[in-house]
Each structure stands twice: as structure tokens, then as C-alpha cells.
Amino acid sequence: MMMSKGIGMFDLEKHYSFYGAYHTNPMNVLVHTLLVWPNVFAALLFLYAAPPILDPSKLGLFGGVLRLDVGLIHALIHAILYVRMDKKSGALAALLCFSCWVGSSFLAAQIGVSLAMKVGVAAQVVCWAGQFLAHGLFEKRSPGMEDNTVHAYLMGPFYLLLQVLQFVGYEPYPGFNKRVDSQIEVEIKKCTEKQQLKKVK
Known part of the structure; x- marks a missing residue:
């Protein structure tokens, strides 16, 4: 029995096929796989320079290193979106988001905010x-x-995680891979037509 897909912003098939249409070349996918999650870490490292929303000393978590800040909200938005789209792989993606936040927070605290920003x-x-x-x-x-x-910024990390999980046979639900492969073809056709119209203009 096929699970129902998400609606609107939580429609995994729609988001996956849109992103997938721009990543069909294996070498391009490999480069993105190697760089997208480190980019998430780097973004959180940079965001640590922003003043905390709540004074870290009041939280008392790991000497004030982990705090309520923009980086945590950034990780939380991604995590909620991913879990809503698919519970199993989304939970793994959420764990990676929070791991990046924790790791970047400790690194920033260790090397100093100014250097962390750079x-x-x-x-x-x-x-x-x-x-x-x-x-x-x-x-x-x-x-x-x-x-x-x-869309590309939010979906990129999750798409690439799903790509890796597909290599070990994971599907969010039966028939997912076949459905998105078909939708990716449609998206590629739309993109090609759009590019041809731009050339004409």
C-alpha cells in the first residue's frame, strides 16, 4: 500500500523532483554530496557570531557554548521540514542538522567568534x-x-542525503523512486523549454 505524499511545502515528491531535475549528472551530484553538508556546517559556524537570543549563561549548557541563537533556529527549521516530509530519513537529516549546530558551536567557542566568522x-x-x-x-x-x-537552499541537504540512502535501497515509501524519476523527466523538459524561450528573447 502506498503511503500518501505530503501536501504543499511538505510534498517530498514535488521538492525532490524539482531539485533532482537540476542534478542529473553523476559528477555534479558527487560534488554536491561532498560540499552541501559541509556548507551547512560552515553557515552555522558563521551564524555563531550573531548575538544569542538568550544569554548563554542563563542556560548553563556546556559552559554556555550551546545557546538559543540564530544557528539553532536555522537547524530547527530544516529539521522540522525534513521530518514532516519523511519521518525516517527526515529524523536522520534532523540529527545531522543538530550535529552540525553542536559541532560548529563548540568549534566557534574554541577558536573565537571573530575567527569562526572568517x-x-x-x-x-x-x-x-x-x-x-x-x-x-x-x-x-x-x-x-x-x-x-x-527552495534549493532548504531542500539541497535533504535531497543529497536521500540520494545516499537510495544506494542502500531506502525508499520513503514503495514506488517513490519510480514516481520521482518520472516527475524529474517532466521537470527537465520544463527547464529545457524555459531555456529555449530565454534564447529566443
Whole structure:
């Protein structure tokens, strides 16, 4: 029996096929797999420089290193979205989000906020540049960010985790892979038509 898919912003098939249409080349997918999650870590490292929402000394967690801050909210938004789209793989993605937050918090506290900010920015530049280059060299087309920046940023880490899990035979529900493969073909056709219209103009 097929599980029902999510609705609207929690529609896993829709989000997966949109992102998948921009990542069909194996080398491009590999580059993204190597760079997207480190980019999440780097973003959280950078966000540690923002003032905490709640004074860390009042929390008393690990000497005030773990605190209620923008980084935690960032990780929480991603985690909730992923779990709502698929409980099993979403729970693993949520765990990775919070692991990145914890790890980046401790690293930032260790090296100092100023250096953490610089390292976070530098790492993001490298990660983003690598992904854009991979699109140009291997995919031969612009990334999904050009059409939907928020969607691409939110969905990227989860899509790549699902890609890895598919190698070991995981499916969110029976028939998922077949359905999204079909939808990806439709999305690719839409993108191709859009690019052709741009050339005409």
C-alpha cells in the first residue's frame, strides 16, 4: 500500500523532483554530496557570531557554548521540514542538522567568534563556488537556485542525503523512486523549454 505524499511545502515528491531535475549528472551530484553538508556546517559556524537570543549563561549548557541563537533556529527549521516530509530519513537529516549546530558551536567557542566568522565565510565561498563550477562543467546548466533560491537552499541537504540512502535501497515509501524519476523527466523538459524561450528573447 502506498503511503500518501505530503501536501504543499511538505510534498517530498514535488521538492525532490524539482531539485533532482537540476542534478542529473553523476559528477555534479558527487560534488554536491561532498560540499552541501559541509556548507551547512560552515553557515552555522558563521551564524555563531550573531548575538544569542538568550544569554548563554542563563542556560548553563556546556559552559554556555550551546545557546538559543540564530544557528539553532536555522537547524530547527530544516529539521522540522525534513521530518514532516519523511519521518525516517527526515529524523536522520534532523540529527545531522543538530550535529552540525553542536559541532560548529563548540568549534566557534574554541577558536573565537571573530575567527569562526572568517572561517565560516571562507568555507561557504569554497563550497558554493565548487557547486556552481560543477553545474557549469558537468550539468551544463545553471543551478536550481536561479529559479527558486529558498527552495534549493532548504531542500539541497535533504535531497543529497536521500540520494545516499537510495544506494542502500531506502525508499520513503514503495514506488517513490519510480514516481520521482518520472516527475524529474517532466521537470527537465520544463527547464529545457524555459531555456529555449530565454534564447529566443
